[in-house]
Amino acid sequence: MAPLIIFGVLCAAALLVAACSYQDRSCLIVAALLVCVNWLTFAMPWIYNPASFAHLLVAAGIPAHHEDVWSVMDLVCLVTVIVVCRHTWWAPVLWAPYLIMLAMLAVAWANDLEYVAYKDVLDAALIVQLATLFVVGGGGCADRVFDCCRRLRGMGGSASELARRSEVAR
Numbered sequence: 001m002a003p004l005i006i007f008g009v010l011c012a013a014a015l016l017v018a019a020c021s022y023q024d025r026s027c028l029i030v031a032a033l034l035v036c037v038n039w040l041t042f043a044m045p046w047i048y049n050p051a052s053f054a055h056l057l058v059a060a061g062i063p064a065h066h067e068d069v070w071s072v073m074d075l076v077c078l079v080t081v082i083v084v085c086r087h088t089w090w091a092p093v094l095w096a097p098y099l100i101m102l103a104m105l106a107v108a109w110a111n112d113l114e115y116v117a118y119k120d121v122l123d124a125a126l127i128v129q130l131a132t133l134f135v136v137g138g139g140g141c142a143d144r145v146f147d148c149c150r151r152l153r154g155m156g157g158s159a160s161e162l163a164r165r166s167e168v169a170r
Contacts, residue, residue: 021137097125
């Protein structure tokens with residue numbers, strides 16, 4: 001459960017970093033949102049299985065497995081990133097892990113592998129995507145954090161200056 005929490009926090013942080021980025025902000029937000037939704041689709045069976053897509057499809061009378069839903073979601077994310085972010089230099093680094101995930105799920109399906117056998121490949125693909133989002137959007141986010149800290153230090157300095165002046169006036 002701890003890796004789910006860590007990856008969930010990192011996905012939320014990647015979305016925040018994308019919103020603060022300077023270059024290709026709209027494309028980066030879409031890519032980060034897709035990474036978050038894809039991770040949530042993947043993690044839902046462990047977080048709360050009755051809310052997972054596969055469980056909802058089975059409840060609606062459509063036979064589905066979690067791996068089927070993951071494959072469809074990976075394909076949707078792959079195509080969306082290719083179309084929306086095609087003009088950026090970093091897009092292949094984001095869509096290649098979706099392709100790797102699809103290939104791994106196909107290999108697992110063909111060889112009847114359990115999730116534990118290919119878990120590390122999926123985790124590594126997510127780490128590559130998160131690292132890309134942090135690297136591309138991190139500069140703008142860091143600038144905003146440093147600017148906020150600078151303003152806070154300035155406010156502290158003016159408050160101490162005000163306190164000093166009030167002491168002198170007494």
